[in-house]
Amino acid sequence: xxxxxxxxxxxxxxxxxxxxxxxxxxxxxxxxxxxxxxxxxxxxxxxxxxxxxxxxxxxxxxxxxxxxxxxxxxxxxxxxxxxxxxxxxxxxxxxxxxxxxxxxxxxxxxxxxxxxxxxxxxxxxxxxxxxxxxxxxxxxxxxxxxxxxxxxxxxxxxxxxxxxxxxxxxxxxxxxxxxxxxxxxxxxxxxxxxxxxxxxxxxxxxxxxxxxxxxxxxxxxxxxxxxxxxxxxxxxxxxxxxxxxxxxxxxxxxxxxxxxxxxxxxxxxxxxxxxxxxxxxxxxxxxxxxxxxxxxxxxxxxxxxxxxxxxxxxxxxxxxxxxxxxxxxxxxxxxxxxxxxxxxxxxxxxxxxxxxxxxxxxxxxxxxxxxxxxxxxxxxxxxxxxxx
Numbered sequence: 001x002x003x004x005x006x007x008x009x010x011x012x013x014x015x016x017x018x019x020x021x022x023x024x025x026x027x028x029x030x031x032x033x034x035x036x037x038x039x040x041x042x043x044x045x046x047x048x049x050x051x052x053x054x055x056x057x058x059x060x061x062x063x064x065x066x067x068x069x070x071x072x073x074x075x076x077x078x079x080x081x082x083x084x085x086x087x088x089x090x091x092x093x094x095x096x097x098x099x100x101x102x103x104x105x106x107x108x109x110x111x112x113x114x115x116x117x118x119x120x121x122x123x124x125x126x127x128x129x130x131x132x133x134x135x136x137x138x139x140x141x142x143x144x145x146x147x148x149x150x151x152x153x154x155x156x157x158x159x160x161x162x163x164x165x166x167x168x169x170x171x172x173x174x175x176x177x178x179x180x181x182x183x184x185x186x187x188x189x190x191x192x193x194x195x196x197x198x199x200x201x202x203x204x205x206x207x208x209x210x211x212x213x214x215x216x217x218x219x220x221x222x223x224x225x226x227x228x229x230x231x232x233x234x235x236x237x238x239x240x241x242x243x244x245x246x247x248x249x250x251x252x253x254x255x256x257x258x259x260x261x262x263x264x265x266x267x268x269x270x271x272x273x274x275x276x277x278x279x280x281x282x283x284x285x286x287x288x289x290x291x292x293x294x295x296x297x298x299x300x301x302x303x304x305x306x307x308x309x310x311x312x313x314x315x316x317x318x319x320x321x322x323x324x325x326x327x328x329x330x331x332x333x334x335x336x337x338x339x340x341x342x343x344x345x346x347x348x349x350x351x352x353x354x355x356x357x358x359x360x361x362x363x364x365x366x367x368x369x370x371x372x373x374x375x376x377x378x379x380x381x382x383x384x385x386x387x388x
Contacts, residue, residue, distance in 0.1 A: 100298075100301060103136075103140065107132075107133070107136050110132070111129065111132060114128075114132070114185065114189055115185075118184060118185045118188065118189050119183050119184060119185045119189075120183060120184045121183075122181070122182055122183035122184075123183075123316070123319070124181035124182045124183045124186065124316065124320075125181060125183040125185055126181075126312050126313065126315055126316040127181040127183075127186070127190060127313060127316055128181055128183065128185040128186065128189055128190045128193065129312055130309040130310070130312040130313040130316075131190055131193040131194060131197070131309070132189075132193050133305050133308055133309040133312065134193075134197055134305070134306060134309040135193045135196050135197045135200070136305055137301075137302045137305035137306050137309070138162075138197055138200040138201060138204065138302075139200060140298060140301055140302055140305070141154065141200075141204060141298075141302050142200050142203060142204055144298045145204065145207055145212065149212065149215075150212055150215040151204075151207060151208045151212045151213075151215050151216050152215045152216075152217060153217075153280070153281070153284055153299045154204070154208060154216070154277075154299075155221045155223070155276040155277040155279075155280045156205065156208045156209070156216060156218075156221055157221055157223050157224070157234055157235050157276035158273055158274060158275075158276045158277040158280075159201050159204050159205045159208065160205060160235055161235055161238060161239075161269060161270075161273035161276070162197070162201045162270070162273055163198065163201045163202060163205060164239070164266075164269060165266045165269050165270045165273060166194055166197050166198035166201060166266070167198060168262045168263070168265050168266035168269075169194055169262070169263060169266040169267075170191075170194055170195065170198060171259060171262045172254060172259040172260070172262045172263035172266070173190075173191060173194065173263075174191065176254040176256065176259055178251075178253030178254035178255070178259075178260075179253055179254065179263050217280075217284075218231065218232075220280045220283045220284060221276060221280050222234070222279070222280075222283075223235075223237075223275060223276035223279050223280070224236065224237045224238075224276075234276070235276070238269055238272050238273065238275070239269065241268075242265055242268035242269040242272075243265055245264070245268045245340070246261050246262075246264035246265035246267075246268055247261060247331070248331060248332050248333045249264060249331060249333040249334075249336065249337050249340040250263070250264040250329075250330075250331045250337065251263075251264070251324040251326065251329065251331075251334075251337045252326060252329035252330060252331075252334070253324070257330055260331075264337075264340075267341060267344055268344050270310075270344075270348070271344040271345065271347040271348045272347065272348070272351070274303065274306055274307075274348055274351065274352065275351060277299075277302075277303065278303070278351065278352070278355065281299055281300075281303070284299075300359060303352065303355060303359075304356065304359050307348070307349065307352045307355075307356050310345060310348045310349055310352075311349060313345055314342070314345040314346065314349065317338075317341050317342050317345055318342060321338030321339065321341055321342050322338055323338070324337040324338040324341055325337055325338040325339075
């Protein structure tokens with residue numbers, strides 16, 4: 001039972017020590033008649049006016065409460081101002097990145113739809129998921145080329161390498177099932193994503209050498225221009241080592257040496273196919289920093305999606321690489337094929353770790369990714385040649 005005595009907001013005064021009920025009336029006696037009010041009873045009007053105490057000796061609690069109230073009154077405007085500033089910054093960031101947010105939202109919706117419609121929830125769906133994100137990356141690349149009518153900032157060498165990557169991978173999965181995900185999405189969706197990525201890369205490469213060749217910067221796309229090798233043939237520094245590694249470390253899931261080597265060749269080449277684009281991106285940032293010009297941010301989103309796809313594939317192969325180790329297959333390094341596959345996944349992430357760090361940092365702080373990279377790469381005196 002709740003007592004109304006001394007309860008704030010009820011309209012009742014606190015009961016004094018010497019008796020007295022609400023509104024200062026004396027409490028009733030046992031026979032129902034009110035008792036006489038004692039002389040030591042404190043008048044109600046004094047109880048309701050605590051401020052009549054002498055100001056020279058207020059209680060210590062009043063000091064603390066007044067100080068806390070003063071601090072709260074000072075902090076309230078600051079908190080409101082900080083909350084308002086945060087809302088304004090968030091609104092501005094959403095408005096600036098509305099197009100990118102819409103694209104990423106579409107990607108998430110597509111992943112959820114295909115997962116429920118075409119997957120049985122097996123762990124190998126990670127291979128299909130990585131393939132979908134990689135297709136999304138090249139879709140962004142083509143969309144921006146068509147909307148801007150320019151291939152500025154695009155590395156033709158990276159696109160050429162990915163054309164070879166998808167061609168070799170399709171040769172090993174279109175007519176064989178050894179390297180398909182065990183998940184039901186591998187029956188159609190995984191193959192479809194690889195075919196779409198292959199076609200997207202062909203279209204991008206054609207645009208770079210035909211319709212928009214005037215906007216292509218061949219001087220910045222200078223990967224492999226070493227040891228008297230012309231710049232246009234720079235991708236051989238990726239092709240030949242990858243082919244050699246594929247001949248040494250190839251699994252035998254297709255029981256066909258040609259397609260097994262083809263799959264491993266695509267895997268090894270993809271681990272460094274991103275390198276020409278990173279070098280070109282660094283050079284573009286340096287040139288933009290020297291001329292106070294901003295680099296288009298969509299290139300950074302393409303790179304980040306390719307890195308995310310590689311990370312997802314790495315998560316799958318870390319738990320499944322032992323299935324590829326077979327000392328009785330035809331390759332010299334058959335017992336270490338699984339280790340080679342995991343290593344090749346890590347190579348690309350190591351090449352991109354610095355970039356991915358600043359990309360995530362920029363997303364967290366709300367800073368533009370190009371500004372963050374210009375402040376950290378271009379201003380640090382880092383040379384793009386160290387990545388070659």
